[in-house]
Amino acid sequence: MMTEKEQSRQGSTFIGTANHGFGQHAQEEIRRLFEAGTQFRHIIPAEVFIFTVQEEKEAVIHKLLHNEPMFLRHMQPVDVELDWDGSMETLQQFIGRELKLESGLKAAVQIRKTEQVGSDISTTEYKRAVDDVLIKQWSIIPVAKDADIIVSIFLTPDKAYLGVSKPEHNLSDWSGGAIRFRKEEGQVSRAKFKLLEAERAFGLDFQQYRSALDIGAAPGGWTSLLLERGMKVTAVDPAKLDSGLLRHPKLTFLQKNAGEVKFQPQSFDLLVCDMSWSPRQMAKLVKGLLYSLQTGGTAIITVKLMHKKPFQAVRELVEDLSPDLALQKGKQLFHNREELTVFLIRT
């Protein structure tokens, strides 16, 4: 039995996941948060990594939740690490032996694996086999949503990493933070998923807003979501909006450059901007329109990461938009590509 002192000296281990190509940025943010001695190992280069911090599990979770890194999409604890021979039986024995669960809980088992593990057994089959053990041994109720606990298992060809956590401690309750929305028939653009994800990631409820300005709106994915949430929407873009949207009674479409439009002061309580442009030029255009956003109003803006210097890009954007807009949170969403999304409030 290890003493508490020995345990804390040993630290705690997690698996972190970022969008592909941004793993090193997530690591940089974690390194800045914790004292020297944090160790990293890749599982999937530039995307999934193991990190060990010289602090206890609860303290690490607390710090990461209260200083949420922009590029860390998901984290899961590694409570046990097993040398694994790749067989289902070993995995089942391992789970039965190593896990200690309260009985009767609702549990979501989330399995991920590297490509090298092979595809003869699917993650669904692994999940079913693990569910069977949890049901037999602890009368667990397997669920996909609203779980009491998440049992995370990451499989590589020779290791199985196992951790148990509360869903809210993983940054996302989706496996690996890979949140999926169903594509609707006639959906205008995939960009709509970005705004749907931003609504959740920033804890917003778009139904509470009345009037939105959408800058760089075409073809209209974001506009369509704002209209669905019941807002009056003013969409600005020199390019055409999807023809299906144009008849909407709550839509005003200005087919113009954002530098050419004028509004009444304080007309909007939400401003969104998804222009694929250099962040500094975009900031200039947005700044020129901020008089139209009410004090206390919300801004959601996509920031293009042009030269792979994301921290600098966000710093410059925040400087350019201050003091009129105050940054609340920045996050690289699962649906962001070479970009991230920021949430700001009009001061």
Ligand SMILES: C[S@@+](CC[C@H](N)C(=O)[O-])C[C@H]1O[C@@H](n2cnc3c(N)ncnc32)[C@H](O)[C@@H]1O
């Ligand atoms: C990535 S798309 C926006 C996608 C949109 N959010 C959706 O959900 O369908 C970027 C848009 O910004 C527009 N844009 C670029 N420069 C602009 C400017 N100066 N003023 C207004 N719109 C601009 C482009 O025409 C383009 O339609």
